[in-house]
Amino acid sequence: xxxxxxxxxxxxxxxxxxxxxxxxxxxxxxxxxxxxxxxxxxxxxxxxxxxxxxxxxxxxxxxxxxxxxxxxxxxxxxxxxxxxxxxxxxxxxxxxxxxxxxxxxxxxxxxxxxxxxxxxxxxxxxxxxxxxxxxxxxxxxxxxxxxxxxxxxxxxxxxxxxxxxxxxxxxxxxxxxxxxxx
Amino acid sequence: xxxxxxxxxxxxxxxxxxxxxxxxxxxxxxxxxxxxxxxxxxxxxxxxxxxxxxxxxxxxxxxxxxxxxxxxxxxxxxxxxxxxxxxxxxxxxxxxxxxxxxxxxxxxxxxxxxxxxxxxxxxxxxxxxxxxxxxxxxxxxxxxxxxxxxxxxxxxxxxxxxxxxxxxxxxxxxxxxxxxxx
Numbered sequence: 394x395x396x397x398x399x400x401x402x403x404x405x406x407x408x409x410x411x412x413x414x415x416x417x418x419x420x421x422x423x424x425x426x427x428x429x430x431x432x433x434x435x436x437x438x439x440x441x442x443x444x445x446x447x448x449x450x451x452x453x454x455x456x457x458x459x460x461x462x463x464x465x466x467x468x469x470x471x472x473x474x475x476x477x478x479x480x481x482x483x484x485x486x487x488x489x490x491x492x493x494x495x496x497x498x499x500x501x502x503x504x505x506x507x508x509x510x511x512x513x514x515x516x517x518x519x520x521x522x523x524x525x526x527x528x529x530x531x532x533x534x535x536x537x538x539x540x541x542x543x544x545x546x547x548x549x550x551x552x553x554x555x556x557x558x559x560x561x562x563x564x565x566x567x568x569x570x571x572x573x574x575x
Numbered sequence: 576x577x578x579x580x581x582x583x584x585x586x587x588x589x590x591x592x593x594x595x596x597x598x599x600x601x602x603x604x605x606x607x608x609x610x611x612x613x614x615x616x617x618x619x620x621x622x623x624x625x626x627x628x629x630x631x632x633x634x635x636x637x638x639x640x641x642x643x644x645x646x647x648x649x650x651x652x653x654x655x656x657x658x659x660x661x662x663x664x665x666x667x668x669x670x671x672x673x674x675x676x677x678x679x680x681x682x683x684x685x686x687x688x689x690x691x692x693x694x695x696x697x698x699x700x701x702x703x704x705x706x707x708x709x710x711x712x713x714x715x716x717x718x719x720x721x722x723x724x725x726x727x728x729x730x731x732x733x734x735x736x737x738x739x740x741x742x743x744x745x746x747x748x749x750x751x752x753x754x755x756x757x
Contacts, residue, residue: 424619427607429654437606463658469651472611476645488670 396449399423399442404529405453405558412562413569421445423452431456431468432511435501439509449505451565455498455558457482457531459520461491470531479523479534486520494520496535496544498557500565504573512568514560578631581605581624586711587635587740594744595751603627605634613638613650614693617683621691631687633747637680637740639664639713641702643673652713661705661716668702676702678717678726680739682747686755694750696742 397419398409406418423438431454438452458464462485466473473482486492497515504510516537523533525545532545537555544552553559579601580591588600605620613636620634640646644667648655655664668674679697686692698719705715707727714726719737726734735741 424606425609427609427651427654429657463663465655465658467658469609469654472609472651473647475611476647476649481645484671485667489666 396451397446398451398453399438400453408553408556408558409451409453409562412559413566416451419446419450427469429464429467431497431499432501434468435499435511436509439501439503443503443507450503451500453498453500453558453561455496457535458495458497459486459491460493460495461486461489474530479527479531482531483520483522483534487522492519492521494518494535496537496557498561500561502565502568502573510565510568510573512561512564514557514562514564516555516557516560578633579628580633580635581620582635590735590738590740591633591635591744594741595748598633601628601632609651611646611649613679613681614683616650617681617693618691621683621685625685625689632685633682635680635682635740635743637678639717640677640679641668641673642675642677643668643671656712661709661713664713665702665704665716669704674701674703676700676717678719678739680743682743684747684750684755692747692750692755694743694746696739696744696746698737698739698742 396416398406398416399419399421400406401420410416423441426434426437428434435452435454439450442450454468456467457470458467495515495517500512502510518535518537520534521536521543524543525533527533533543535544578598580588580598581601581603582588583602592598605623608616608619610616617634617636621632624632636650638649639652640649677697677699679695682694684692700717700719702716703718703725706725707715709715716725718725
């Protein structure tokens with residue numbers, strides 16, 4: 394039986410392969426339900442994915458949570474970027490006078506017995522005016538605590554050291570090495 | 576064949592019955608996908624509903640679009656209310672220096688031949704500090720143009736005169752009376 398990572402994102406696939414080894418990509422389009430809790434969105438995706446594919450499945454959600462918006466955008470980050478963009482998000486933090494934020498990855502894994510397990514990784518930081526490459530989502534406006542540059546200004550290696558996705562993947566890896574009872 | 580309005584909201588049901596007559600309630604829980612365009616959300620709901628029920632079906636979406644957020648919250652209004660509430664929304668408009676907003680209802684109707692038709696009604700207004708009854712969503716912070724009170728401060732009759740839902744329903748009614756080719 395194979396382990397499938399459901400994603401259309403090549404960068405995420407590479408990061409997952411680098412940590413977990415023999416993972417296969419499953420590029421299917423799953424409906425994304427509305428919810429403030431990323432776990433519920435992941436659950437709905439996995440339930441749908443299980444109709445299409447037998448085997449072990451992984452779905453991940455990486456979201457940006459801003460304190461000035463009481464946790465928004467959270468799982469709605471994609472739509473905030475589409476409508477107000479990084480400039481708009483940075484302006485919100487500035488005008489509301491609170492730049493605290495958290496970048497969080499949640500991985501949902503469903504194993505051979507059909508149970509769902511969650512693994513989380515999070516990094517605290519602050520929202521800044523956009524700096525660096527603008528190619529990857531909200532990377533230009535998130536500056537992790539202890540650094541003086543945005544995610545977008547970091548090299549791949551440097552970023553991996555403070556990656557919320559890496560933390561979550563390491564947890565999953567440990568679980569699987571322990572013979573994951575999923 | 577019956578006309579079913581898919582909703583769990585008794586107030587909305589009453590309003591629809593008052594205008595369209597013999598409508599039956601269908602209280603099923605449909606997944607709400609993430610999208611900035613309410614029409615896509617309605618389409619996904621109707622597609623799912625058609626698996627459960629034969630007949631003519633109606634789904635509606637009423638959302639608040641704020642100019643200072645380039646159209647957000649839009650169909651995500653429910654989650655903005657849960658996280659930052661009416662106070663938070665009013666504060667955003669204030670801090671961003673733009674109180675313009677639009678309240679919009681979109682009705683999706685699927686007829687006997689399975690085609691989807693949309694009917695829209697919208698009201699322009701502005702975002703104000705919460706005033707009036709707080710029982711119904713964002714009514715306390717929306718003040719329609721030409722009035723000096725919020726939706727929440729209006730009586731039912733007065734509010735019906737400026738109801739975006741009523742405008743959309745009147746359009747649907749006209750369509751059905753013309754023998755709607757859906």
